[in-house]
Amino acid sequence: IVKYLDQAYPDIPRLITPGMEVLLATLHALVLANTSAPLYAPIASRIVSAMDEDSDTVYRGRVERAIGMSIEEFLGTSGEEDKYWAKAKNRFGVVDSCIRKAALAQWGGRVNEHQPYLAGEERSYADLIVVAPLLWAQKALNLGENYERWKQIAAWNGGRWCGCAMA
Numbered sequence: 001i002v003k004y005l006d007q008a009y010p011d012i013p014r015l016i017t018p019g020m021e022v023l024l025a026t027l028h029a030l031v032l033a034n035t036s037a038p039l040y041a042p043i044a045s046r047i048v049s050a051m052d053e054d055s056d057t058v059y060r061g062r063v064e065r066a067i068g069m070s071i072e073e074f075l076g077t078s079g080e081e082d083k084y085w086a087k088a089k090n091r092f093g094v095v096d097s098c099i100r101k102a103a104l105a106q107w108g109g110r111v112n113e114h115q116p117y118l119a120g121e122e123r124s125y126a127d128l129i130v131v132a133p134l135l136w137a138q139k140a141l142n143l144g145e146n147y148e149r150w151k152q153i154a155a156w157n158g159g160r161w162c163g164c165a166m167a
Helices: 002-008 021-049 053-067 071-075 080-106 125-140 144-166
Strands: none
Touching: 021 053, 021 071, 021 080, 021 125, 021 144, 053 071, 071 080, 080 144, 125 144
C-alpha cells in the first residue's frame, strides 16, 4: 500500500526512500519481533476478557493457546502476565538501543533525541513501522485500569514510546 501511495502521489513527501526497502524490511522484522510479539499475550488477554460473548467465543481459544493457560489464570495471581510485561519492556529496550545506534551514526556521533521522527524532521515509513504497535497498544489499553499499563509502556526507555505515539 505504501509503495502504491508513493507512486500515485509523487508530489508529496515519499514514505519509502528508493533503495531503503531492505533496511525497512529489516526494521519491520525487528520491531514486530520486539514490540508486537511480546505485547500480544498481555494485551490480547485483556481485550478478550472485555469482549461480548460472541466475540469471546471466536478469540478466546486463540489467545489461550498462545499463553498456554486460561485468560483468567493469566490475568489472575499466577504472575504470568507480569513476566510478559517484563519481557516486553526488555524487548522494547532492544528496539530503543537499535534506534539510538542508528541515530548516533546518522547525526555524526550524537543522539538527537529531540527529532520528532526517526529520519529527523520528515515522517517516513520507518516511523509507521514503529508507531503501529504502539497505537494498537495505546488504543487497546486506553480504558480503566488497563490505562496504567499504557502509561508504563509510554515511560519505557526515557519516554521514547509516548513521543512516538504522539508524533
